[in-house]
Amino acid sequence: MFQAPRGTADILPEEQGYWRFCRSKARETATSFGYRRIDTPLFEDARLFVRGVGELTDIVEKETYTFEDRGGDLLTLRPEGTAPVCRAYLEHGMSNLPQPVRLYYVCPAFRYERPQSGRSRQHHQFGIEVLGDGDAIIDAEVIEVAWRFLGSVGLSDLELSINSIGDGECRPQYIRTLQDHYRQHSGILCHDCTRRLEHNPLRLLDCKVDSCQPVIGGAPHSVDYLCDACDAHWSSLRGHLFALGLPYAVNHRLVRGFDYYTRTVFEVTPPVEGSQTTIVGGGRYDGLIEELGGKPTPGIGFGMGIDRVILNLKRQEVAPPEYRDTKVLVAHLGEAAKAEAVKLASKLRQAGTAALVGPAERGLRSQLRYASAIDATHAVIIGDDELAKGVVVLRDLSKSAQHEVDPDRLVQELQSAGGNGC
RNA sequence: GUGAGCGUGGUCAAGUGGUUAAGACGCCAGGUUGUGGCCCUGGAGAUCGAGGGUUCGAAUCCCUUCGCUCACCCCA
Known part of the structure; x- marks a missing residue:
């Protein structure tokens, strides 16, 4: 008997109510902020993600579905939504549209991973991207879209964490300082952290191993090393979030997995302990468009796991509305x-x-x-x-x-x- | 890639070496010569994930393998 491939799942008729509900709330929320829908292909030139997401990220290194088609082109099933949207922005000359350009999407994404609760090889993302405006009011807006959406579907008790990881100007110095700090404690680091120290230093900060906690506790905070421009952006963002009444918490340990992030990073998590809990992750990526061959253009967005939203709706016993027609x-x-x-x-x-x-x-x-x-x-x-x-x-x-x-x-x-x- | 747990009809699930593998839900039929949801009766449906081994005898014990789940890594 055939089975759905590992890490994939059928969405049966009984489940469709949740999906219809989430998709329609996503559309309503995004359009209420002036975002317009975009759909990009399920697969892209493999090089797009190597350039966009980063060659050394886990996602590109070992999680992409990459294959050669019959014409010899190397293609990759989209593992995330930002790089394709930026590609489309460039390909269709959207830099000539009135800026900023606000886009949203709801689409599946694919990563070759070991499945577990809240994580599969095909998942579905609601995402938005704003291109062409670097002001912190946009950062606050993007975070607000995520927050309003989650409220509109009925999720409560969520935690919004934010951080700033600086830009090309100030981050290198911060990373050096961080590495220096860790080298002083290299004796007590866990195996993974010893590797991270050289390979992916920012990741040191969210290690969960007990013995590493004291080292993290004493680690320097990225926000203390921001250059003037990044620092101004950072405090402006917090001011806007406060004004909007969004209950954020600064998390100095928050870093994200893609190379393209600059300045603002954020995520939303439910109040359960455990592992695959991040519902929304996002941040600013002011260097990405240039990396993809465009002129320097600021950008920011988030990706939200609809599957995880639904998981939490069930956990909080929120039922989607029932439609009962003749x-x-x-x-x-x-x-x-x-x-x-x-x-x-x-x-x-x-x-x-x-x-x-x-x-x-x-x-x-x-x-x-x-x-x-x-x-x-x-x-x-x-x-x-x-x-x-x-x-x-x-x-x-x-x-x-x-x-x-x-x-x-x-x-x-x-x-x-x-x-x-x- | 690493570790742990679990695989019995469509679903849930009893059974832990001894005749034809419980039960519940669901499905089909009948109870009503043409009337649903509740109820009653009956029926169909399982090579006990697969392969090998131990034994007089295996769903049950051992090995292998596949699959699922959870956790780590990482991420939505």
């Missing part, structure tokens, strides 16, 4: 009635009412049982008696009441009966 099952008895049922169901659908024909070769009782099972609101019954009289029976399944109707008036009757609302 749905008619046309039950039939006998060959002549069966043919009539097919025609009648078709007519109902064309008039805009969901309708389906009862399962053939079954008794009326079975057909009505089926009607209940699929949440039909009404049943139409056609048998020899009705055919002879030129009527059909319309049964309201929620009220258990029925009456005969002229088939030509059926659409009208159903409309006046209406659905049960939401």
